[in-house]
Amino acid sequence: MAAEHAHSAHGDAHGHHQPTGLMRWVTTTNHKDIGSMYLWFSFVMFLVGGVMALIIRAELFQPGLQYVEPEFFNQMITLHGLIMVFGAIMPAFVGFANWMVPLMIGAPDMAFARMNNWSFWLLPPAGILLVASMMVPQGAAATGWTLYPPLSIQMGMGMDMAIFAIHILGMSSIMGAINIITTILNMRAPGMTLMRLPMFCWTWLVTAYLLIAVMPVLAGAVTMLLTDRHFGTSFFNAAGGGDPVLFQHIFWFFGHPEVYIIALPAFGVVSHVIPAFARKPLFGYVSMVYAIASIALISFIVWAHHMYVVGMPVAGQVYFMYATMLIAVPTGVKVFNWIATMWRGSMTFEAPMLFAMGFLFLFTMGGFTGMVLSMTAVDVQLQDTYYVVAHFHYVMVAGALFSAFAGAYYWLPKWTGYMYDEKLGQIHFWLSMIFFNVAFFPQHFLGLAGMPRRIPDYSLQFTDFNQISTVGAFGFGMSQLLFLYVVLKAIRGGPKAADKPWDGATGLEWTVPSPAPHHTFEVPPVFK
Amino acid sequence: MTPKTRWFRKSGLTVIALAFSLYAGLSQAAYEVNFQTPATQLGRDVYDLHMWMMYVITVVFIAVFGMMFYSIFAHRKSRGHKAAQFHDNVAVEIAWTIIPLLILVVMAIPATKTILKMRDTTNPDITIKATGYQWKWGYDYLKGEGAGISFKSNLTTPQDQIRNKAPKGENYLLEVDNVVVVPIGKKIRILTTANDVIHSWAVPALAVKQDAIPGFVRDTSFRADREGVYRGQCSELCGKDHGFMPIVVHVVSAGKYTQWVDDQKKLMAATADDPTKTYTAEEMKARGEKVYATNCAACHQATGKGIPGTFPALDGDKTVLGPKEAQINIVLNGRPGTAMANFGKQLNDVEIAAVITYTRNAWGNKTGETIQPADVTAGRK
Numbered sequence: 001m002a003a004e005h006a007h008s009a010h011g012d013a014h015g016h017h018q019p020t021g022l023m024r025w026v027t028t029t030n031h032k033d034i035g036s037m038y039l040w041f042s043f044v045m046f047l048v049g050g051v052m053a054l055i056i057r058a059e060l061f062q063p064g065l066q067y068v069e070p071e072f073f074n075q076m077i078t079l080h081g082l083i084m085v086f087g088a089i090m091p092a093f094v095g096f097a098n099w100m101v102p103l104m105i106g107a108p109d110m111a112f113a114r115m116n117n118w119s120f121w122l123l124p125p126a127g128i129l130l131v132a133s134m135m136v137p138q139g140a141a142a143t144g145w146t147l148y149p150p151l152s153i154q155m156g157m158g159m160d161m162a163i164f165a166i167h168i169l170g171m172s173s174i175m176g177a178i179n180i181i182t183t184i185l186n187m188r189a190p191g192m193t194l195m196r197l198p199m200f201c202w203t204w205l206v207t208a209y210l211l212i213a214v215m216p217v218l219a220g221a222v223t224m225l226l227t228d229r230h231f232g233t234s235f236f237n238a239a240g241g242g243d244p245v246l247f248q249h250i251f252w253f254f255g256h257p258e259v260y261i262i263a264l265p266a267f268g269v270v271s272h273v274i275p276a277f278a279r280k281p282l283f284g285y286v287s288m289v290y291a292i293a294s295i296a297l298i299s300f301i302v303w304a305h306h307m308y309v310v311g312m313p314v315a316g317q318v319y320f321m322y323a324t325m326l327i328a329v330p331t332g333v334k335v336f337n338w339i340a341t342m343w344r345g346s347m348t349f350e351a352p353m354l355f356a357m358g359f360l361f362l363f364t365m366g367g368f369t370g371m372v373l374s375m376t377a378v379d380v381q382l383q384d385t386y387y388v389v390a391h392f393h394y395v396m397v398a399g400a401l402f403s404a405f406a407g408a409y410y411w412l413p414k415w416t417g418y419m420y421d422e423k424l425g426q427i428h429f430w431l432s433m434i435f436f437n438v439a440f441f442p443q444h445f446l447g448l449a450g451m452p453r454r455i456p457d458y459s460l461q462f463t464d465f466n467q468i469s470t471v472g473a474f475g476f477g478m479s480q481l482l483f484l485y486v487v488l489k490a491i492r493g494g495p496k497a498a499d500k501p502w503d504g505a506t507g508l509e510w511t512v513p514s515p516a517p518h519h520t521f522e523v524p525p526v527f528k
Numbered sequence: 529m530t531p532k533t534r535w536f537r538k539s540g541l542t543v544i545a546l547a548f549s550l551y552a553g554l555s556q557a558a559y560e561v562n563f564q565t566p567a568t569q570l571g572r573d574v575y576d577l578h579m580w581m582m583y584v585i586t587v588v589f590i591a592v593f594g595m596m597f598y599s600i601f602a603h604r605k606s607r608g609h610k611a612a613q614f615h616d617n618v619a620v621e622i623a624w625t626i627i628p629l630l631i632l633v634v635m636a637i638p639a640t641k642t643i644l645k646m647r648d649t650t651n652p653d654i655t656i657k658a659t660g661y662q663w664k665w666g667y668d669y670l671k672g673e674g675a676g677i678s679f680k681s682n683l684t685t686p687q688d689q690i691r692n693k694a695p696k697g698e699n700y701l702l703e704v705d706n707v708v709v710v711p712i713g714k715k716i717r718i719l720t721t722a723n724d725v726i727h728s729w730a731v732p733a734l735a736v737k738q739d740a741i742p743g744f745v746r747d748t749s750f751r752a753d754r755e756g757v758y759r760g761q762c763s764e765l766c767g768k769d770h771g772f773m774p775i776v777v778h779v780v781s782a783g784k785y786t787q788w789v790d791d792q793k794k795l796m797a798a799t800a801d802d803p804t805k806t807y808t809a810e811e812m813k814a815r816g817e818k819v820y821a822t823n824c825a826a827c828h829q830a831t832g833k834g835i836p837g838t839f840p841a842l843d844g845d846k847t848v849l850g851p852k853e854a855q856i857n858i859v860l861n862g863r864p865g866t867a868m869a870n871f872g873k874q875l876n877d878v879e880i881a882a883v884i885t886y887t888r889n890a891w892g893n894k895t896g897e898t899i900q901p902a903d904v905t906a907g908r909k
Contacts, residue, residue, distance in 0.1 A: 063696060064689070064690055064691070064692040065691060066692065070769060070770075070772075071768050071835070071838055074768065137837045137838075142767070142768075143765065148725075148726060148764075148765070150742060151725040151765065151766060151767055153865055154724075154865065154867050156838075238742055243743075243744070244743070245744075278611065279605070280612065281613065282615065283615050284615070284617075285616075287621050309737050309738055310739045310741065311720075311738065311739060311744070314643065314644060317647070318640055321636070321643070322636060325632045325635070325636060328632060329625060329628050329629050329632070332624065333621070333624060336592075336624045339592065339595055339599065340617075341615075342596065342600070342603065343595070343603065344603050344609070344612040344614075345609075345611045345612070346603065346604070347600065347609075348604065348606070349600075357596075357600070360596070364593075371585065375578075375635075375643075376639065376643040377573070377574050377639065377643045378577055380646065381563060381732060381735060381737065383737055383763065384730075384764060385763070445559070445560060448561065449560040449561075449562075449564060449732075450563075450564055450730075450760070450761075452761050452762070454771075455761070456771055457690060457701060457771050457772070459701045459702045460696060460698070460700050461560065504611075
């Protein structure tokens with residue numbers, strides 16, 4: 001016993017017996033180290049995908065072809081999508097989960113610590129495969145992130161690299177999900193029943209089940225693509241008895257729950273930040289949990305609303321329209337609950353709260369355009385136009401990314417032990433908020449007027465809004481460098497953070513010192 | 529006046545001047561913020577449905593964010609507001625579950641009516657098949673007045689405009705050589721299919737968008753009630769020139785349509801190719817150059833150099849310089865798994881013979897051979 005205690009004391013002091021330098025990070029099984037690596041990986045990928053977005057926007061600044069050829073433009077839209085979804089947003093929230101789930105439930109680490117290491121270290125090879133696919137003959141996949149055949153059958157080796165990358169990313173996600181489920185279900189502190197679980201853990205528990213359900217579906221779809229490409233099968237080739245639309249059904253059966261895989265943890269973060277800065281408990285905890293569960297369930301039965309113009313029977317269109325509209329109900333419940341949490345609170349507006357407000361406002365806008373798109377007859381006009389691009393960027397960027405920023409600012413003091421520069425954090429928010437809207441709001445108008453998405457050049461009537469959008473996109477991209485600066489500054493020093501730097505914050509994560517020591521909760525705390 | 533105030537005044541004037549020029553620019557520009565003006569009754573239904581939805585959204589927006597911004601304004605610590613500690617209210621929670629549900633049910637009614645109307649493609653007056661190719665549209669008038677008319681529709685915007693070497697025309701990227709002509713007030717059914725990858729036939733003002741899926745036939749329909757020219761674009765990513773295969777529909781009066789049908793039939797009879805005839809080398813090369821420009825140059829380039837790593841060069845290519853049978857086979861049947869399409873379905877034997885003759889005698893290729901349509905006919909067997 002004494003030896004064990006001594007060992008953990010050493011561990012707290014950055015461990016004499018552990019490898020140091022690079023090997024520390026390669027071999028680590030510590031949830032905090034792995035969480036940090038996830039977060040840094042996702043930020044690097046966010047910058048890579050962001051540069052690609054700026055290449056796209058630069059080409060679209062004016063009509064005509066200026067900077068890139070159409071083939072390369074199509075590769076950029078593909079990699080931008082894949083990298084942002086699988087490389088940036090998803091790992092960011094897995095990073096949050098790694099850091100915060102054990103701290104929130106009073107567990108010493110994740111349930112499967114070695115598997116945790118492996119699920120992180122699968123990511124860099126996948127990221128390298130995606131980025132390196134640009135350098136092979138014929139370049140990267142130029143199909144859009146949706147990889148629709150038969151176009152994806154025509155691609156070169158870059159497509160195979162993308163397929164392999166998706167396989168690896170899927171494995172990583174499934175392992176991460178199993179780890180999170182096991183941790184949450186088995187390692188909670190005494191007294192923490194499921195209905196007293198912190199909301200972030202609830203959202204991740206449901207998300208992890210979604211991941212386990214749909215990542216194998218995606219893996220199946222891309223494997224069928226692979227065998228169609230190289231082994232003579234005809235899953236998606238009508239001439240051989242297959243159907244190109246089959247791929248779309250399988251892809252979106254994965255793709256729609258994927259939207260909530262990204263959105264639910266974002267909801268979780270916001271459900272911590274808003275009560276903390278309103279100094280008031282989360283309103284309607286039980287209905288929040290049921291709303292999360294219903295959103296997750298409904299997400300499995302709406303996939304074909306991405307496919308209203310493929311020519312499905314009208315009965316199918318009507319069914320998918322009703323099911324899609326239904327999602328507005330639990331989503332509305334969540335929005336109302338957050339506003340009721342703020343209502344009659346005692347609010348302050350530090351950077352995490354600003355980003356949570358930004359999330360709430362812009363995500364709801366994305367929800368409104370989602371309602372417009374749910375109506376089949378209107379969607380037929382808007383399908384594959386910039387309206388859809390605007391809609392999902394409101395949900396993905398203003399939704400998931402803003403929530404990730406809210407979470408990062410909220411927990412940075414716990415991670416680094418120092419307060420970040422509040423003023424710069426607020427400037428980061430306002431720049432992001434303004435430029436995001438400059439970049440994406442005009443795209444609604446472009447889509448309504450009929451500008452198709454995924455085109456490298458456009459007719460003259462679309463020029464003005466495209467120029468505004470490009471200006472906004474560059475502003476938004478540059479603003480993110482400020483975030484990097486704020487984070488680096490907070491890591492290097494600053495005012496010492498208290499154990500609980502936010503006076504309204506609640507939860508076990510604030511009972512450990514700041515920065516959180518290498519090992520925490522080796523003896524389970526008693527929850528309330 | 530100190531230098532500093534002068535600087536202020538000067539920069540102030542600059543800002544004002546900039547703001548004015550920006551405003552002038554904005555007011556001249558065409559900032560369309562809604563759907564294109566519909567030219568069909570169904571289009572107006574969709575337009576109205578969208579507007580109706582926007583009114584509902586506006587009301588919800590004001591209600592929800594009115595609450596939020598009031599709360600942000602009033603319930604802040606800096607104003608000394610003390611936090612209440614309530615965190616549940618079953619009645620309120622049931623209300624804000626049921627009320628949105630009721631709003632949705634009300635909205636679902638017109639939405640359902642419109643989609644049922646949109647998908648009714650029965651009893652058309654004229655049926656036209658639209659076939660998507662990488663990267664052009666082919667049209668076959670199948671039934672009704674004009675049946676038998678068949679043509680391909682290619683982008684006519686010159687490369688110089690796309691490459692910013694010439695000023696862009698009014699209908700930049702939305703102009704084609706052969707337009708779809710339809711009579712006003714008649715129900716037109718469009719069957720869509722594709723030859724290679726998925727395309728999508730879309731014309732916003734006619735409120736139609738239908739994917740064209742290789743190996744399958746889908747349909748959509750419209751009944752235009754306003755004469756005019758309506759322009760749309762391929763709306764499903766179909767490869768490199770996805771942005772360069774527009775759709776142009778002319779809606780004309782019944783009389784003009786009959787006239788157009790007559791002209792088309794005469795034109796088709798006059799230009800019908802005779803695949804049994806023997807052509808001279810010069811005839812074949814001249815014809816082949818045109819066929820090459822509309823069908824091959826997008827990938828293999830007008831210079832025959834292709835795009836390294838993506839599309840092979842034909843200048844000096846060993847298939848082009850090798851036995852003619854092999855090249856005929858590739859042009860007829862394509863190369864599966866690549867963007868090389870099976871032109872056997874798109875071009876007739878004379879056109880294929882001509883374009884092969886051209887490639888074997890253009891740029892640095894000097895085989896001196898003339899391929900005859902009979903060679904292609906043989907290759908089809």
